[in-house]
Amino acid sequence: MPANRHNGFTDLGIGVGLRVPHYSHILGRKPAVDWFEIISENFMIDAGRPLRTLDLILEQYAVVQHGVSMYLGSPRLNRDHLKRLKQLVRRTKTPFVSDHLCWGSVDGSYSHDLLPLPYTFAAARHVAARVREARDILEVPVIVENVSSYAEFHASEMSEWEFLAEVVERADCGMLLDVNNIYVSSRNHNFDPFDYLNGVPLERVGQVHIAGHTKFERYILDTHDHPVLPTVWRLYAHVVSRIGPVNTLLEWDARIPPFEEVHREALKARRFLRDLETQRSENRKSAQTVTA
Amino acid sequence: MFSAVSRPLTPAQRMNPRWGNGRRTADVAASFIKPNDRLTSFDRLEIYNRQYWFRLLDCLYDDFPGLRAVIGEKKFTAMSETYLTRYPSSSFTLRNLGSRLEKFLREEPRWARPRTALALDMVRFEWAKIIAFDGGARPIVTIDDLLGRDPSRLRLKLQPYVTPLELGYPLDDFSIALRQRDDDGPQAGNAASTGRASKSGRTVRLPRPERVYLAVHRLENVVYYKRLDASAYAVLCALRGGATLAKASERANDAESLRRWFEMWMKLGWFCR
Numbered sequence: 001m002p003a004n005r006h007n008g009f010t011d012l013g014i015g016v017g018l019r020v021p022h023y024s025h026i027l028g029r030k031p032a033v034d035w036f037e038i039i040s041e042n043f044m045i046d047a048g049r050p051l052r053t054l055d056l057i058l059e060q061y062a063v064v065q066h067g068v069s070m071y072l073g074s075p076r077l078n079r080d081h082l083k084r085l086k087q088l089v090r091r092t093k094t095p096f097v098s099d100h101l102c103w104g105s106v107d108g109s110y111s112h113d114l115l116p117l118p119y120t121f122a123a124a125r126h127v128a129a130r131v132r133e134a135r136d137i138l139e140v141p142v143i144v145e146n147v148s149s150y151a152e153f154h155a156s157e158m159s160e161w162e163f164l165a166e167v168v169e170r171a172d173c174g175m176l177l178d179v180n181n182i183y184v185s186s187r188n189h190n191f192d193p194f195d196y197l198n199g200v201p202l203e204r205v206g207q208v209h210i211a212g213h214t215k216f217e218r219y220i221l222d223t224h225d226h227p228v229l230p231t232v233w234r235l236y237a238h239v240v241s242r243i244g245p246v247n248t249l250l251e252w253d254a255r256i257p258p259f260e261e262v263h264r265e266a267l268k269a270r271r272f273l274r275d276l277e278t279q280r281s282e283n284r285k286s287a288q289t290v291t292a
Numbered sequence: 293m294f295s296a297v298s299r300p301l302t303p304a305q306r307m308n309p310r311w312g313n314g315r316r317t318a319d320v321a322a323s324f325i326k327p328n329d330r331l332t333s334f335d336r337l338e339i340y341n342r343q344y345w346f347r348l349l350d351c352l353y354d355d356f357p358g359l360r361a362v363i364g365e366k367k368f369t370a371m372s373e374t375y376l377t378r379y380p381s382s383s384f385t386l387r388n389l390g391s392r393l394e395k396f397l398r399e400e401p402r403w404a405r406p407r408t409a410l411a412l413d414m415v416r417f418e419w420a421k422i423i424a425f426d427g428g429a430r431p432i433v434t435i436d437d438l439l440g441r442d443p444s445r446l447r448l449k450l451q452p453y454v455t456p457l458e459l460g461y462p463l464d465d466f467s468i469a470l471r472q473r474d475d476d477g478p479q480a481g482n483a484a485s486t487g488r489a490s491k492s493g494r495t496v497r498l499p500r501p502e503r504v505y506l507a508v509h510r511l512e513n514v515v516y517y518k519r520l521d522a523s524a525y526a527v528l529c530a531l532r533g534g535a536t537l538a539k540a541s542e543r544a545n546d547a548e549s550l551r552r553w554f555e556m557w558m559k560l561g562w563f564c565r
């Protein structure tokens with residue numbers, strides 16, 4: 001199940017988001033990391049050191065592009081943005097591209113934030129058409145990521161997971177399921193995160209994000225500055241138990257600790273994959289016993 | 293929602309309770325955002341309003357450490373708010389957030405006062421650093437490309453990442469003294485911010501007036517500031533302005549210096565097709 005048409009039939013393993021403070025460690029020590037995810041926008045430039053660093057990383061590692069400003073829910077896609085994104089796709093040979101189920105720009109002004117959409121059928125149709133458009137231009141699969149949100153709209157006609165399902169079915173695309181974002185939103189909007197997981201077409205998961213967050217008194221903020229919390233690991237384990245091992249990536253964006261610490265945190269995901277393996281072999285054994 | 297998210301915060305960094313034309317922001321928020329058991333519609337909208345400003349202010353803060361030092365931290369923040377309100381980001385990348393800051397300071401010199409000249413020099417210098425960091429590079433013109441060409445018709449283009457500057461202050465030295473943390477360039481992220489992390493704040497004495505000519509450029513992906521002779525600067529500016537090689541060369545004092553400069557500029561790969 002994990003390698004599918006939505007993620008370019010990749011089975012990448014457990015990766016880490018590539019961040020500037022880790023460049024020298026990675027290039028100097030060449031740690032054994034399954035793959036790196038880059039923020040596309042940091043490399044959608046004409047020249048200079050970031051691209052040179054990226055080329056060195058590309059010589060040794062698999063790299064997947066993750067974007068933060070395609071704004072699939074905004075009125076229209078920015079053609080210049082897509083052109084630059086495609087140049088980068090050619091450079092990295094990313095098997096797929098991900099971006100968020102959100103909007104963030106209007107009339108040429110950019111918020112640089114991942115703003116939530118009203119969960120309406122009209123919005124789902126709009127986003128799905130943009131996903132198809134981006135995929136046609138980029139010529140690689142485009143998968144959409146659920147965002148953390150802090151507001152819900154009166155205009156919404158369905159739950160977030162119904163909306164995500166509606167979008168990906170209409171666009172016939174995959175999902176980058178961020179289980180931390182699901183947890184953050186579940187606390188901010190009082191829903192059961194397992195309802196979310198059971199309500200989306202998990203066979204369309206191309207990748208999973210795990211991350212840490214910050215709890216405030218009245219809400220949770222998606223800060224990516226902590227280790228992954230046990231409740232988020234439970235959601236991850238649930239996804240893996242349903243679909244098997246999947247491209248997994250840890251995001252750590254602020255108060256970034258040394259590389260080894262971040263990598264160690266990501267590799268905790270292996271425990272759940274091992275549990276899954278044990279569970280599966282036990283199931284096989286008991287099935288054999290029953291047949292015998 | 294965009295206009296709500298991008299409205300300036302109050303001095304206490306909260307969402308402005310007044311919307312304008314007699315309306316309350318709380319009513320506007322309630323008209324499209326649901327409350328929950330812990331947060332009102334206003335509270336929920338405010339999270340986005342604050343995130344917007346924290347993110348953008350942080351970006352300008354990191355991109356213009358010199359300007360911050362010149363006009364002062366508090367004034368810099370207030371200026372940034374006014375600037376971003378007049379010129380919201382029009383690019384998908386935060387890298388371009390400060391692209392109109394010089395224009396803004398010329399339109400609104402009150403933000404640069406009393407060190408107006410220094411502030412304007414600084415904003416040009418810091419924008420040139422951003423250009424030098426990741427600006428485009430075109431195929432280099434080699435000596436072979438120039439052989440047999442007529443200087444009275446030859447026009448040389450300067451690499452897009454090279455910016456010649458005439459400054460009233462030695463901002464290269466000042467900038468080197470200021471630089472502690474920001475040699476990694478602008479970065480986009482996708483996480484929320486809880487506000488600015490405290491940065492080490494060693495004070496550096498502001499520079500005294502001194503006429504300097506510089507080219508802000510990069511070599512092997514490192515940004516450098518190269519001091520220029522006044523007439524070397526004039527030659528470069530003439531070339532950049534589209535003058536022929538012969539015409540631009542008239543700005544040099546003597547043929548020997550001109551020959552030395554060109555040898556160096558060619559070696560640095562500053563001319564492109």
Ligand SMILES: [Fe+2]
Pocket residue numbers: 145178181209251
């Ligand atoms: Fe994520």
